Amino acid sequence: MIIECTKKLAEAMKINVSPYDATNADSFYEWHANLFIFDRRKGVLLMNNKTRYCIVLYGVKMEHFKRFDKVVLDAIRETFLAEGFSESIVSKYIDNCGSVGFTKTHDRRVLGQMKDFDISISWEIEEHLLSENINLVELNKWIGSTQMCGSLDYAHPTDLLREAMKTVESEKNN
Secondary structure (H helix, E strand, O other): OEEEEOHHHHHHHOOOOEOOOOOOOOHHHEEEEEEEEEOOEEEEEEEEOOOOOEEEEEOOOHHHHHOHHHHHHHHHHHHHHHOOOOHHHHHHHHHHHOOOEEEEOOOHHHHHHHHHHHHHHHHHHHHHOOOOOOEOHHHHHHHHOOOEOOOOOOEOHHHHHHHHHHHHHHHHHO
């Protein structure tokens, strides 16, 4: 799995990111990630490169950045299960992710759509801050049901995610 970090996020995490390498790339296992600040607290917006499905982490501290790979995989698992995918399919997706690597961003289209979702989130995030969990699952589900336009035409990220997860399901059945 590749997490493509913006410069702001890489600086907050205090890591050096390598350049993006397209060899053996699979956009379904690649996520762009950007840091945002809301109400003086740090958050991270993750967007899947293939489906544009977003996961919002809020209240992220240095302790989370130190084990960010595990935090992200746990958030993906929790959110996908909340979306109604079976434990076995989600586990297969997580297994397919393999080890997590951090690179620079490479796709301006994804970054542009992240910016659009960031604006949408800023209107909705206050409704979801009561959670003690840094993974705002209900906000993630709300974003997934929001219609988007752009390089993937008009679509809902949740629908695109369901379609992409069918490939994981077919791998599981083979």
